[in-house]
Amino acid sequence: MARRDPKSLRAALPGIVRILRRFSPHLGKQKALMILSFVALMAEIVLHLLEPWPLKFIFDYILVPGFRSQSLGIPLLEELSPFALLTGLTLALIAIALLRATAAYFSVVGMALAASNILTEIRAELYSHLQNLSLSFHHKAKSGDLITRVTSDIERLREVTVMAVLPLLAHSLTLIGMIGVMFWLHWELALIAAAVFPLFIFFTMRLTKRIRQVVRSQRQREGAMAATAAESIGAIKIVQALSLQDMLERTFSSHNRQSLKESAKAQKLAAGLERVVELLVGLVTALVLWRGVQLVLGKAITPGDLLVFVNYLRIAFKPMRQLAKYTGQIAKATASGERILDVLDTAPDIRDSRGAIDAPPLQGAVRFENVTFAYEPTKGILHNVSFDVEPGQHIALVGPSGGGKSTLVSLLLRLYDPLEGRILVDGHDLREYKLQSFRQQISVVLQDTLLFAASVKDNIAYGCLGASERAIEQAARLANAHDFIMALPQGYDTILGERGATLSGGQRQRISIARAAIRQAPIVILDEPTTGLDNENEHAVNEALERLTQGCTTFLISHNLRAVEKADLIFYIEGGKILEQGTHAELLRLGGRYAAMYALQSAIGGNTCEDDAYAVGA
Known part of the structure; x- marks a missing residue:
C-alpha cells in the first residue's frame, strides 16, 4: 500500500x-x-x-x-x-x-x-x-x-x-x-x-x-x-x-x-x-x-x-x-x-455480485465443477476438482498436510472464489447468493477454537444472534457443555478470558460446538475438531459432534483415519487433486494411498484410537 x-x-x-x-x-x-x-x-x-x-x-x-x-x-x-x-x-x-x-x-x-x-x-x-x-x-x-x-x-x-x-x-x-x-x-x-x-x-x-x-x-x-x-x-x-x-x-x-x-x-x-x-x-x-x-x-x-x-x-x-x-x-x-x-479504497475480492439474491433454506446438495484455485498465480492449490455430494451425506477429507483440504472447505464457505470452475449448492452457483444469507446456513467447528472475551452465553449466541436463553442452553446440552458451564463462577454469565484462555481445550471446543449447533445449519464443516484433546475430552466432543451432524451435509477434515471409517464418502486429497474416493471399505480394497496410510496408522496406534474414534454418521 x-x-x-x-x-x-x-x-x-x-x-x-x-x-x-x-x-x-x-x-x-x-x-x-x-x-x-x-x-x-x-x-x-x-x-x-x-x-x-x-x-x-x-x-x-x-x-x-x-x-x-x-x-x-x-x-x-x-x-x-x-x-x-x-x-x-x-x-x-x-x-x-x-x-x-x-x-x-x-x-x-x-x-x-x-x-x-x-x-x-x-x-x-x-x-x-x-x-x-x-x-x-x-x-x-x-x-x-x-x-x-x-x-x-x-x-x-x-x-x-x-x-x-x-x-x-x-x-x-x-x-x-x-x-x-x-x-x-x-x-x-x-x-x-x-x-x-x-x-x-x-x-x-x-x-x-x-x-x-x-x-x-x-x-x-x-x-x-x-x-x-x-x-x-x-x-x-x-x-x-x-x-x-x-x-x-x-x-x-x-x-x-x-x-x-x-x-x-x-x-x-x-x-x-x-x-x-x-x-x-x-x-x-x-x-x-x-x-x-x-x-x-x-x-x-x-x-x-x-x-x-x-x-x-x-x-x-x-x-x-x-x-x-x-x-x-x-x-x-x-x-x-x-x-x-x-x-x-481496497475492494473486497469476495462480495455480493450484482443481482445476488438471499439464499433460500438450503437442502445441502454440493457440487464442485472443474474447480481450480491458487493463492499465488504460480502456486496452484487445487487442480480441476470435481465431485457431487447429496444432501445429508457425510464426507471425509483426508491426505497429507498442504494437499488442499482446508482450501476446499474455504471455497465452500466462499472465503475465496475459484480461479476456474464453479461451486454449486442446491444447483445454484454460490455467487448467485448474498454472502451473509449463505454463510448463515453453514456451521463451522475448527481445530483452533476462537472464543471472544465475552460471556459464555454471548459466545454461544454469536452462532445465531438474538437466540433465546432456552435455545442457548439446549445448544450447550447438545455439545456436552451445560454441566461444566454451570460449574463456572457465574454460569452462563461468566466472562471468558481473551480467546477463551480461562478454559481447557476440550471446554473451548464444546462451546464452539454449541455455537455451531444453535445455528441449526444444513451444512457443517469440521476441521480437525478433536486434535490435541485427551481421551476424556475427545469422547465428550465426539458425542457432541455426532448429535450436531445428524441429518446434515457434513465435511470432516481429519488426519485420524479411524475417525472417518463410517463416512459416506472419503476423498483422499494430495497435491490439490482427489486421487482416490469411495467408502472406507472400497478404499481399503483399492489398496492405494489411503489403504497404505490406514495400515501405517493402525500399526503405530494399535487400538488406542479405536476406542474413542469419532465415526462420522454413526
Whole structure:
C-alpha cells in the first residue's frame, strides 16, 4: 500500500482534497454544525479586522490631535470631548474583545463537536470495511498496522479535516482581508509587506518536502512497531516457551529508536521553518516601520494609520507562523488520511455480485465443477476438482498436510472464489447468493477454537444472534457443555478470558460446538475438531459432534483415519487433486494411498484410537 511522497506542500494539497472528497458524506451530516462554526469563525475574522481601529482613533483624535486621517474623516468623533471619546473607544475595545471571544468559543466548540461526530463515523466505516475485506488481504496485512490505522491514524485525520484545514482557511481569509485593507490604507507599505511572501513560499515548499518524507517514514515505523507488539502479545505462550523475548525486544527497540530519530528530525525541520518565518516577519516589520515613520513625518499618513498597519501586519503573519508550526502535524495527518483511504479504497475480492439474491433454506446438495484455485498465480492449490455430494451425506477429507483440504472447505464457505470452475449448492452457483444469507446456513467447528472475551452465553449466541436463553442452553446440552458451564463462577454469565484462555481445550471446543449447533445449519464443516484433546475430552466432543451432524451435509477434515471409517464418502486429497474416493471399505480394497496410510496408522496406534474414534454418521 505504499504511496509516493508529494514533493512539496503544494503537491500534498491533492491528498487533502482527496481526503475531504472521500469523507464528504460524513462532513455533510454535520453540515448545520459546521456552518454555524464557520459563521462564528467569519465573525471572529471581522472582529479581528476591527480590533485595532479604536486604537487608531485614540492616537489620531486624542493623543496626537494635530493629525487627521486623509482616508477617513468622521465629524462625530471630532465633535466629542476627549474624555467622552476615550470612554467610548475604550468600551468599543472591550466590546470587540468580548464578541471576538464569544465567536471564537462557538467556533472552537462547534468544530470540536463536528470533528468528534465525523471521527466516530469514519472509524465505524473503517472497522466495518476491515471486517468485510477478503482473507487474502488480511493474510498479507499486519494486524498491528491495521489497528494503528483504526486508532491513531484516524485521530491524525481529524487534524487535517477539521482542526487544521478549516482554521487555516479562516486565517487565509483573514490574511486576504487584511492585505486588502493595507492596500487601502497605503499601497507603498502594502507592497513592502507583500514582498516577503515569495520568500515565505520558497522556504515553506523546500522544508515541507523534507518534513513530509520524514513523517511518512515515521508512520510506517509506528505501524511496524504495532505489528511486532500485536504478534508477540498474541503469541505470548510461544514467545516465552521458545525464549524469544530478547529477539523480539531487539526488533521492537530498533523500530522504536528509528521512529524517535525520525520524530526528532521532523520536529527540527518544523522548528527551523518557524524560525525562518519569524525572521521574515521581523524583517518586513522593520522595513514597514522605517518607511511608515517617514510617511507619518511627511503627513502622508497619520500615526493611527501606521499603528493599524503594523497591527494588521502582525496579525496577518500569524497564519504563516501557524502554517510553519503545524506543517509537521498537517503532513502527518495527510499521510494518516491517505493510509485510511488505502484501506477503504481496497475492494473486497469476495462480495455480493450484482443481482445476488438471499439464499433460500438450503437442502445441502454440493457440487464442485472443474474447480481450480491458487493463492499465488504460480502456486496452484487445487487442480480441476470435481465431485457431487447429496444432501445429508457425510464426507471425509483426508491426505497429507498442504494437499488442499482446508482450501476446499474455504471455497465452500466462499472465503475465496475459484480461479476456474464453479461451486454449486442446491444447483445454484454460490455467487448467485448474498454472502451473509449463505454463510448463515453453514456451521463451522475448527481445530483452533476462537472464543471472544465475552460471556459464555454471548459466545454461544454469536452462532445465531438474538437466540433465546432456552435455545442457548439446549445448544450447550447438545455439545456436552451445560454441566461444566454451570460449574463456572457465574454460569452462563461468566466472562471468558481473551480467546477463551480461562478454559481447557476440550471446554473451548464444546462451546464452539454449541455455537455451531444453535445455528441449526444444513451444512457443517469440521476441521480437525478433536486434535490435541485427551481421551476424556475427545469422547465428550465426539458425542457432541455426532448429535450436531445428524441429518446434515457434513465435511470432516481429519488426519485420524479411524475417525472417518463410517463416512459416506472419503476423498483422499494430495497435491490439490482427489486421487482416490469411495467408502472406507472400497478404499481399503483399492489398496492405494489411503489403504497404505490406514495400515501405517493402525500399526503405530494399535487400538488406542479405536476406542474413542469419532465415526462420522454413526
